């Protein structure tokens with residue numbers, strides 16, 4: 001039976017299959033960024049509740065790891081179906097707490113289900129090796145085993161799919177999990193508790209704790225029972241977690257910040273480039289790790305590209321995500337708006353010109369006008385800092401090498417995009433860009449089948465693809481001797 005949105009709003013932690021409050025009874029308020037209204041509250045938990053969740057996950061691990069891959073695949077397929085049956089309700093919940101347009105929220109929920117389905121199948125293909133032995137009477141086996149309890153910490157910008165990319169492979173591999181969703185969007189995370197319950201997962205296989213990020217993070221990183229930390233969020237917190245996880249030598253995978261360049265060469269199809277630019281920039285109001293942060297456009301095509309991009313940007317409909325026909329919702333909070341304002345002020349003080357937008361939207365709150373800034377240059381803060389808002393700074397370049405050099409002049413290395421119709425250039429530039437994800441003549445490339453992950457300070461490890469399950473597995477070498485052969 002289809003469930004209403006309210007069915008998925010749980011104001012409690014999910015530990016060992018039970019819905020429980022924080023010991024202190026303290027809570028965190030969750031507000032709708034489109035109108036500031038209170039949606040509900042979630043527990044403000046700390047180390048004690050997290051330790052309990054880890055204990056529950058450890059107990060569940062003993063039996064979960066012994067289930068067959070086929071059994072886990074069946075449960076994951078059921079989980080996929082429960083998500084898709086409730087796609088509308090889950091999308092509405094996501095828009096309520098995160099702000100993105102409903103169509104984007106539906107897309108995200110669909111993506112979550114797709115990750116679960118993908119790993120339902122990948123879990124059945126976790127192969128080991130039999131290695132030719134240098135000894136006549138011994139045999140060498142290499143086996144793969146689930147790492148154990150994993151700790152998953154996720155951000156507010158994709159509160160459903162970022163968890164799916166972690167829970168999907170973890171559960172398929174035979175791991176159990178303690179998840180900590182972002183405090184601004186915890187309901188889409190807690191909804192996974194309802195979903196796994198309804199799909200029939202055993203108690204304790206998935207546990208979800210909300211509350212103090214530093215306390216929960218400290219327990220997850222320092223507790224010996226947790227064998228892996230998987231984090232999506234800012235590079236700053238990622239580095240901190242890596243340091244803390246070193247105290248117990250855990251595996252870590254990190255999906256961190258980005259600073260995506262978008263290169264448009266003179267030979268590109270301008271209309272296609274603008275279409276890609278709109279998705280790569282303004283999706284989720286520019287609040288994605290793979291959002292274009294810097295446009296580099298070759299001089300001969302510059303004016304035409306700017307004109308068309310400005311035109312398309314002015315057509316974006318800004319409003320509450322639940323309203324029909326809205327392309328861009330509010331930013332997550334006032335801090336995000338202030339950061340965008342600061343970066344725009346910095347850019348204009350260093351020679352940039354606002355071609356459209358540039359200020360808070362007339363709707364008030366945290367709505368912001370979709371913005372284009374021309375005449376961008378490397379002295380501006382946007383050259384290195386993530387904007388995380390609907391602002392397109394456009395740099396002009398002359399030579400291909402110069403563009404690649406500018407694109408790589410950042411400590412980040414997550415996504416990049418470029419547009420050209422020259423095949424030789426496509427290979428040269430693709431090979432020259434130091435990024436984990438490259439879109440050639442495409443502005444949106446994330447898909448469950450492909451390994452998603454950054455280079456340099458954008459992270460470690462991959463999510464999605466056949467590679468995405470590796471991080472949840474330990475490799476064991478077994479030497480069987482005395483065979484008398």
Ligand code: NAP
Nearest residue numbers: 154155156182183213214217233234237255256257258289
């Ligand atoms: P964030 O501030 O790093 O927060 C992410 C998560 O970490 C939240 O759950 C947060 O909890 C938690 N956290 C904060 N401080 C912590 C601590 N000391 N110990 C443990 N956990 C802690 O990032 P955000 O602002 O939510 O997300 C935006 C960032 O994520 C951007 O940099 C973006 O590029 C990146 N991102 C990367 C990817 C990718 O795949 N590479 C995908 C999406 C987003 P609270 O909410 O309770 O503070």
